[in-house]
Amino acid sequence: MTDRDNGPGMIDKYKEAFQEEARELLSELESALLELDRKHDDVEVLSRAFRALHTIKGSGAMFGFDDIAAFVHNLENAFDLLRTGKLAVTAPLINLTLAASDQIKTMLDAAAGSGVVDPLRSQEILTELHQLTGMGEARNVLGSLSPHPSRKASSANTVHAQAHDWRIHFRPGPDTLLNGTNPILLLRELQDLGTLKIRVDCSAIPPLGEIDAEKCYLAWDLLLTGETNAESIRDVFVFVEGDCELFIEQVPEVEAEIQARGVSRARAEGANRPGALVAAGASSIRVSADRLDQLVNLVGELVTVQARLGEIAGRREDADILQISESIDRLTAALRENSMSIRMLPLRGTFDRFRRLVHDLGRELHKKVELTTEGADTELDKTVIDQLNEPLVHLIRNSMDHAIESPEARRAAGKSEVGTIHLSARHSGAHVLIRVSDDGRGLDAEKVRARAVERGLVPSGARLSEAEIFSLILEPGFSTAREVTEVSGRGVGMDVVRRSVDVLRGTLDIASQPGAGLTVTLRLPLTLAIIDVLLVRVGDAHFVLPLVNSLECVELTPKDALEANGKHVAIVRGELIPYIRLSEYFQMNTPRPEREQIMVVETELGRYGFVVDRVLGDHQTVIKNLGRLYRNVQVVSGATILGNGTVALILDPHRVVQSVLQNGVSHRRAGNPYPQQQQQTQELIPKGA
Numbered sequence: 001m002t003d004r005d006n007g008p009g010m011i012d013k014y015k016e017a018f019q020e021e022a023r024e025l026l027s028e029l030e031s032a033l034l035e036l037d038r039k040h041d042d043v044e045v046l047s048r049a050f051r052a053l054h055t056i057k058g059s060g061a062m063f064g065f066d067d068i069a070a071f072v073h074n075l076e077n078a079f080d081l082l083r084t085g086k087l088a089v090t091a092p093l094i095n096l097t098l099a100a101s102d103q104i105k106t107m108l109d110a111a112a113g114s115g116v117v118d119p120l121r122s123q124e125i126l127t128e129l130h131q132l133t134g135m136g137e138a139r140n141v142l143g144s145l146s147p148h149p150s151r152k153a154s155s156a157n158t159v160h161a162q163a164h165d166w167r168i169h170f171r172p173g174p175d176t177l178l179n180g181t182n183p184i185l186l187l188r189e190l191q192d193l194g195t196l197k198i199r200v201d202c203s204a205i206p207p208l209g210e211i212d213a214e215k216c217y218l219a220w221d222l223l224l225t226g227e228t229n230a231e232s233i234r235d236v237f238v239f240v241e242g243d244c245e246l247f248i249e250q251v252p253e254v255e256a257e258i259q260a261r262g263v264s265r266a267r268a269e270g271a272n273r274p275g276a277l278v279a280a281g282a283s284s285i286r287v288s289a290d291r292l293d294q295l296v297n298l299v300g301e302l303v304t305v306q307a308r309l310g311e312i313a314g315r316r317e318d319a320d321i322l323q324i325s326e327s328i329d330r331l332t333a334a335l336r337e338n339s340m341s342i343r344m345l346p347l348r349g350t351f352d353r354f355r356r357l358v359h360d361l362g363r364e365l366h367k368k369v370e371l372t373t374e375g376a377d378t379e380l381d382k383t384v385i386d387q388l389n390e391p392l393v394h395l396i397r398n399s400m401d402h403a404i405e406s407p408e409a410r411r412a413a414g415k416s417e418v419g420t421i422h423l424s425a426r427h428s429g430a431h432v433l434i435r436v437s438d439d440g441r442g443l444d445a446e447k448v449r450a451r452a453v454e455r456g457l458v459p460s461g462a463r464l465s466e467a468e469i470f471s472l473i474l475e476p477g478f479s480t481a482r483e484v485t486e487v488s489g490r491g492v493g494m495d496v497v498r499r500s501v502d503v504l505r506g507t508l509d510i511a512s513q514p515g516a517g518l519t520v521t522l523r524l525p526l527t528l529a530i531i532d533v534l535l536v537r538v539g540d541a542h543f544v545l546p547l548v549n550s551l552e553c554v555e556l557t558p559k560d561a562l563e564a565n566g567k568h569v570a571i572v573r574g575e576l577i578p579y580i581r582l583s584e585y586f587q588m589n590t591p592r593p594e595r596e597q598i599m600v601v602e603t604e605l606g607r608y609g610f611v612v613d614r615v616l617g618d619h620q621t622v623i624k625n626l627g628r629l630y631r632n633v634q635v636v637s638g639a640t641i642l643g644n645g646t647v648a649l650i651l652d653p654h655r656v657v658q659s660v661l662q663n664g665v666s667h668r669r670a671g672n673p674y675p676q677q678q679q680q681t682q683e684l685i686p687k688g689a
Contacts, residue, residue, distance in 0.1 A: 018063045019108050025052045026101050027349065033094050033101070034355040038370075040089040049097075050079040051235060056104070058189075059239050062181060067117075068107050074126050075100055078133045093132050095363070098356065100125050163194070163227050165251035171201070171219035173243035178214055181240055187220065189236045194226015219245070289382065292343060299332075299339045300530055300622035304641050306332045307619060311642075336530055336620060343383070344526075347425050347434075348376035350385055354396055358421060361400040368417055369404055374424040380432050384504055384524055388434070391500040395436040395520055396421060398494065403440030403518055413515070415439070431506075431548075432526060437519035443512035445469045452478070470510040474498045505637040507604070507654060523604070533621045533640075535648065536599060536612040538582050539590030542648035544621060544640060545610065549601045549653045553615050556596040570598055570609060579609030580660055603654040605661065610653070623650060635659055 029052040036045045053076045060069035075097060081087035103122055109115040129135070168190075172183050190196050201219035205211070224233065230248050237246055306328050313325035351373045358371040380388075399421050407417035424435045445466055452458045452472045472478060476495040497520075501508045506524040525531075532547040554572055556579075564570065569578050579598050583590050590613075598609040621640040637652040 015063050015065075015111075018059050018065065019112060021059065022056050022068075022108055023105070025056050026104060027352065028052045029056075030098065030101055030356050031352045033097055034359055036089060037091060037094045037359065043083075046079070046082055046089070047231070050076065050083055051238070053079055054235050055238050061185075062239060065107075065111060068104060068111075071100070071107070071122055071126070072104065074129060074135075077135060078129055081133060081135070087133055090132070096125065096128055096132060098359070100129075163225060164229075166224040166226075166228070166230070166233060167247075167249045167251050168222040168224060168233065169219070169245065169247040170222065170237065171204075171245035172216045172240065174215050176216045176240060176243060179240075179243070183216065183218070183220070186236055186240070187222075190222065190224060190233070193228045193232060193236075194224050196225075197223040223251070292382070296339050296343060296530075299336055302332055303336060303530060303620050303622050307621075307642065308645070333620065340381070340530060343381050344379040345382050345385055346377045346379050347385065350388060350392070351376045351423050351425075353389075354392065354423065357393065357396055358400065361397065365400060366406065367400065367404055367419060368407055369400060369419045369421060372420060372422045374422065375426045378425040378427060378432060380425075380524070381526060384526075387500060387504055388522075388524070391497040391522065392423075392434075392436065394494065394497050399436065399438040399440065399518070403438045403442070405441055427526075428523070432524050434522040434524065435519055436522075437517060439517040442514045442516055442518050443470060443473070443510075444514060445512075448472055467510075470512060473510070474508070505652065509604075530620060530622055533619055533650065534599065535616040535619050535642070536582075536597075536610070537614045537616055538586075538612050539588055541588065542616075542642060542646065543582065543612070544619075544648045544650040545599060545601060545653060546650075547618055549603065551600045551602055551607065554598050554600065554609075556598050556611055558594070572598070572600055572609070575607070577607055577609045579611050580656065581611040583611075583613075585656070585660070601653040603657050605654065605657050608653070608657050610651075610656075621648075621650070 029049055032045050032049040032052065036042060036049060039045060053072055057069050057072040057076055060066070060072065078087070078093070078097075082089055103117075103125060106115060107117050107122075110117045170183075170186075172181070176183065187196070187198065199221045201221060202217075204219065205217045211217075230250070233248050234241065234246075237244065306325075310325050310329060313322045316322075355371050358369050361367075362369045404419035404421070405413065405415075410417050410419065420439045422435070422437045424437075426433055449458070449464065449469050449472070452469075452475075453460045455478065457472055457475055457478070458464065473494050474497070478494065498508055501522055501524070504524050506522055509521045509523070510518070511521070512518040533544040534547050534550045536543050536545060552572070554570070556570060560570060568581065569576055571577070577598070577600060581596075582588075583592070593613050596611050596613060597615050598611050599615060600607060600609050623638040624640060635652055635655045636649050637655075638650045639647050640650060642648055
């Protein structure tokens with residue numbers, strides 16, 4: 001092993017791994033605490049919280065985070081009292097533990113070089129913990145951590161446990177010492193569970209000349225007698241269970257000592273008995289998000305190169321090149337699917353984080369609100385999830401402050417005093433629909449309209465539909481709140497939501513029923529990297545339509561246009577389909593071909609047709625951003641580089657149709673009926689078009 005493998009870089013890597021694991025455990029702890037707040041007598045949820053604390057404490061001590069380990073040790077003791085039934089679960093204790101979780105996050109941030117820890121705050125939390133639990137004096141968080149805190153763990157499932165004998169075989173993995181684990185500390189912790197008898201197995205020690213001082217060759221056969229269970233014993237080895245041989249068995253009869261024959265049998269049969277855990281190859285690995293993003297970027301470049309190879313192979317009459325191109329096309333498609341699936345994550349973690357937000361805001365606003373979720377296993381690209389947090393926070397804060405009434409007002413309205421915010425997600429083609437709904441007072445259309453007139457957003461005599469009135473709350477600085485609070489009323493919120501959704505190339509819809517609640521629906525793409533598209537040509541320019549929206553392609557002849565009496569409609573399979581001629585929409589001075597093609601697409605507003613000169617076929621394409629200069633061009637969601645090196649614009653069919661309907665475009669080249677957005681888009685179209 002090289003010095004580099006043992007150097008500070010290796011230690012730093014383990015510390016980074018601990019920090020990442022600790023943050024995941026804190027999320028698990030927070031989730032368990034919020035669930036425990038609703039189910040005070042749920043033993044399984046209580047055990048989840050205890051295991052999270054136990055793991056943070058143990059791994060913190062292992063990797064040198066002694067302040068975190070000492071702090072968490074006091075919390076662990078308190079939850080051990082809860083598990084044994086010596087202490088009751090109360091709301092103040094849960095709220096204090098949530099505050100302690102926040103303090104642990106601050107400690108982790110400080111250890112990573114961002115932020116400073118206030119030790120007085122830590123001591124305040126521990127002092128209050130002592131007052132709530134009646135435990136012994138809380139350990140000073142600035143002091144050292146004892147490697148074997150004195151506690152008696154007992155069953156998580158029963159209040160009154162019985163003493164049992166447990167036979168344990170423990171053989172550390174070869175790299176246990178390199179990972180910073182001291183097996184002796186684990187044995188000391190076992191001693192806290194009862195009376196421990198130890199027999200050391202030295203059979204694996206090699207000759208002196210072959211010994212590697214950085215490897216562990218010892219194994220231990222143990223007999224533990226105490227009021228405990230298999231789960232508590234396994235908790236001791238939770239940090240090394242994936243890299244060791246571990247066998248735990250309850251002895252059917254009390255034995256004074258471990259007989260040699262019995263020990264040998266336990267070791268030989270351990271791997272085949274229920275409850276035995278023998279280390280094997282890891283079923284999953286942890287990969288940094290940066291490396292994953294780099295992989296997807298490389299795959300994206302490969303998709304672009306493959307498209308170019310396919311075009312060259314199509315122009316040449318060479319069977320060998322064509323066969324190679326087809327093979328690379330198939331492999332690239334498989335690689336693309338696999339790399340994209342790796343980035344797909346369930347929304348459960350995102351949804352669970354908002355339970356804490358609802359809990360804290362409920363206390364601050366003196367409201368009783370329950371968060372319910374649906375479709376939390378729906379998967380979405382990690383890059384989309386990362387940018388989804390801010391808009392959802394704003395939506396939930398608005399619901400808590402503006403929509404959900406006080407308990408008194410809800411009772412007066414005949415509602416339950418406990419309000420509900422519902423988060424749901426489901427797939428819809430290449431998109432995910434995320435809804436945030438509440439059962440509050442809903443939007444008052446007249447109040448919103450009056451506020452908009454007061455702010456000069458609309459003329460006083462303007463005739464607006466309900467949907468248009470509701471969309472006004474998305475305008476910057478708009479707020480119906482007359483008083484500024486810590487939660488809202490500053491005119492910052494819904495416009496932030498709209499901007500965030502626009503960046504994600506999504507759409508936002510608002511529906512409300514007075515007195516019954518409000519629902520905001522976010523329609524977001526599954527991924528922001530690589531998509532399947534349909535390539536079309538208008539004049540010399542190329543455009544791209546998402547394949548998932550495309551239904552079919554039909555011809556449009558001059559005769560068909562004549563029979564429609566000048567209206568932009570066509571009959572497709574007996575259905576009247578309105579269409580938009582892209583050459584007119586983008587004001588492109590191109591000659592109209594004898595036969596055009598209508599690409600029928602599905603949008604949220606119904607089926608519409610896009611008239612193009614020619615449909616060239618389907619492709620996989622890499623999405624490229626247009627840059628800040630064109631960030632307001634909403635009908636174009638990005639661009640891509642074709643195989644011949646030219647650029648094609650990626651159209652958003654829903655936005656194109658929406659802009660046509662909202663601006664009353666007649667699709668005729670009379671005057672200049674197109675909004676400024678379409679004029680801006682012309683700058684992106686190649687000059688040859």
